Amino acid sequence: MQSYDYIIIGQGIAGTVLSFQLKAEGCRVLVINKTDQNSSSRVAGGLLNPLTGRKIVLSWKAEELFPYLWPFYREMESATKTHFLHPISIYRPYAEIADQNDLSGKSADHRYEPFIENLNAVAEEGIHAPIGGVSMLQSGWADLNPLLDAYRTYLGEDYLEEVFDEQELHHSSEGVKYKGYTAKGIIYAQGKSVAESQYWNWLPFRPVRGEVLMFKSDRELEKIYNKGVFVLPMGNGLYKTGSTYDHADLSNAITEKGKRIITEKLAAFWQLPFELVKHQAGVRPATKDRRPFVGQHPEYSNIYIFGGLGSKGVSLAPYFGAALKSLLLHQKPISEEVSILRYFKS
Ligand SMILES: Cc1cc2nc3c(=O)[nH]c(=O)nc-3n(C[C@H](O)[C@H](O)[C@H](O)COP(=O)(O)OP(=O)(O)OC[C@H]3O[C@@H](n4cnc5c(N)ncnc54)[C@H](O)[C@@H]3O)c2cc1C
Structure with a gap:
C-alpha cells in the first residue's frame, strides 16, 4: 500500500493547479488522469481576459483573480522549467462610439484602472477597427498543452495514467483507499465527466x-x-x-x-x-449558475470537488485552488458563491 495525503482525479488545469499548490505545502499528492486530447484544457484558447462581455465590463472577481494568477503561473513556469505564460495586451475593437464612452466612464472606477492600458488604442495593420478600441493590461494567454505536459513530467511517479474507476474507491472517516493507494482525501477535478460520479451527479452541471x-x-x-x-x-x-x-x-x-x-x-x-x-x-465543464463547484462532500468528509470552471478555467483555477487548499489544510470555509453547499442547502 502506498500512502499519500491526497489523490486528485484529473490533470486538466484544475488538477494541475491544485496539486501544485498542495505539493508546495509539502503534501504528498497522487494525480490520476487519462489523457484526452479533446479535454477542455487541451482545446482551450487559454485567454486571460479581465474585460469581457458585449458591454466590456470587468469579468467576475477580476480584481482578486488577476493579481494572484500572474505570480502563481510564473512560479509554475520556473518549477516546471517551461515557458507557457504570454502576458500580452488584448485589443477589443469598439462596436460603437457608446462603448468607448461607457468604458471611459467606468475607467474612473478604481477597479477598472489596473486593467486599462489605452482607451483610444489603434489596431495593428490588417485589423478592421474603424472607431478604435481598448487595449488591456494584465491580459494575455496561457499555452496549456506545454504546461500540462511539463507538469506531468514534474509529477514523475506521482502521476498515474489511467481511467479512474469509482467502483475501486473505498472511504471511511479515516481516509480513502483506491487500489494500492491510501490517502486522507480524494479530490475530483475531472472536468465535465465528474457529472457521472455517484458522489456528484446531483450538482447542476451545464456543459x-x-x-x-x-x-x-x-x-x-x-x-x-x-x-x-x-x-x-x-x-x-x-x-x-x-x-x-x-x-x-x-x-x-x-x-x-x-x-x-x-x-x-x-x-x-x-x-x-x-x-x-x-x-x-x-x-x-460549465454550471447552471456559471460559478465553480468547490468544496467537501456534504456527507462524505474525505471526498472533495474542484470543478465547474466553465469558460474561464485558466483565470479561476489559481484563486479557487488556493481556497480549496485552505479548506483542506486549515479548515477555512469556502466562500458561499462557489461552495457546493449552495445546492445542498436547497
Ligand atoms: C473551445 C474552448 C475554448 C476555451 N477557451 C478558454 C479560454 O480562452 N480561457 C479560459 O480560461 N478557459 C477557456 N476554456 C475553458 C477551459 O478549457 C476550462 O475552464 C478548463 O480547462 C477546465 O479545466 P478542468 O481541469 O476542470 O477540466 P478538463 O480540462 O476537462 O480536465 C479534466 C481531466 O480529467 C481527465 N479525466 C476525466 N475523467 C477521468 C477519469 N475517469 N479518469 C481519469 N482521468 C479523467 C480528463 O481526461 C482531463 O485530462 C475553453 C474551453 C473550450 C472547450
Whole structure:
C-alpha cells in the first residue's frame, strides 16, 4: 500500500493547479488522469481576459483573480522549467462610439484602472477597427498543452495514467483507499465527466461544447484581438481563434457549422489572408449558475470537488485552488458563491 495525503482525479488545469499548490505545502499528492486530447484544457484558447462581455465590463472577481494568477503561473513556469505564460495586451475593437464612452466612464472606477492600458488604442495593420478600441493590461494567454505536459513530467511517479474507476474507491472517516493507494482525501477535478460520479451527479452541471480553429498567416501580430471571437498569436505565424457555444451537442466532434460561425465572426475584423491548419472541439465543464463547484462532500468528509470552471478555467483555477487548499489544510470555509453547499442547502 502506498500512502499519500491526497489523490486528485484529473490533470486538466484544475488538477494541475491544485496539486501544485498542495505539493508546495509539502503534501504528498497522487494525480490520476487519462489523457484526452479533446479535454477542455487541451482545446482551450487559454485567454486571460479581465474585460469581457458585449458591454466590456470587468469579468467576475477580476480584481482578486488577476493579481494572484500572474505570480502563481510564473512560479509554475520556473518549477516546471517551461515557458507557457504570454502576458500580452488584448485589443477589443469598439462596436460603437457608446462603448468607448461607457468604458471611459467606468475607467474612473478604481477597479477598472489596473486593467486599462489605452482607451483610444489603434489596431495593428490588417485589423478592421474603424472607431478604435481598448487595449488591456494584465491580459494575455496561457499555452496549456506545454504546461500540462511539463507538469506531468514534474509529477514523475506521482502521476498515474489511467481511467479512474469509482467502483475501486473505498472511504471511511479515516481516509480513502483506491487500489494500492491510501490517502486522507480524494479530490475530483475531472472536468465535465465528474457529472457521472455517484458522489456528484446531483450538482447542476451545464456543459457547453466549443470549437476552435488554428490558422497560418504570413503576418506576425503582437496583440490578441477579441470581438465575437478571439484571435491569439501563438508565434511563427500561427494563430488560434474561437470559439463557439453549444449546449445541445456535447460530443467532441468538429462541425462545418462551427467552422462557419468562427470564420464569419473573424471576417468582421481580420483582413489578412490565412490558411486553416487545425480544427478542434471540446466541452467546457460549465454550471447552471456559471460559478465553480468547490468544496467537501456534504456527507462524505474525505471526498472533495474542484470543478465547474466553465469558460474561464485558466483565470479561476489559481484563486479557487488556493481556497480549496485552505479548506483542506486549515479548515477555512469556502466562500458561499462557489461552495457546493449552495445546492445542498436547497
Ligand atoms: C473551445 C474552448 C475554448 C476555451 N477557451 C478558454 C479560454 O480562452 N480561457 C479560459 O480560461 N478557459 C477557456 N476554456 C475553458 C477551459 O478549457 C476550462 O475552464 C478548463 O480547462 C477546465 O479545466 P478542468 O481541469 O476542470 O477540466 P478538463 O480540462 O476537462 O480536465 C479534466 C481531466 O480529467 C481527465 N479525466 C476525466 N475523467 C477521468 C477519469 N475517469 N479518469 C481519469 N482521468 C479523467 C480528463 O481526461 C482531463 O485530462 C475553453 C474551453 C473550450 C472547450
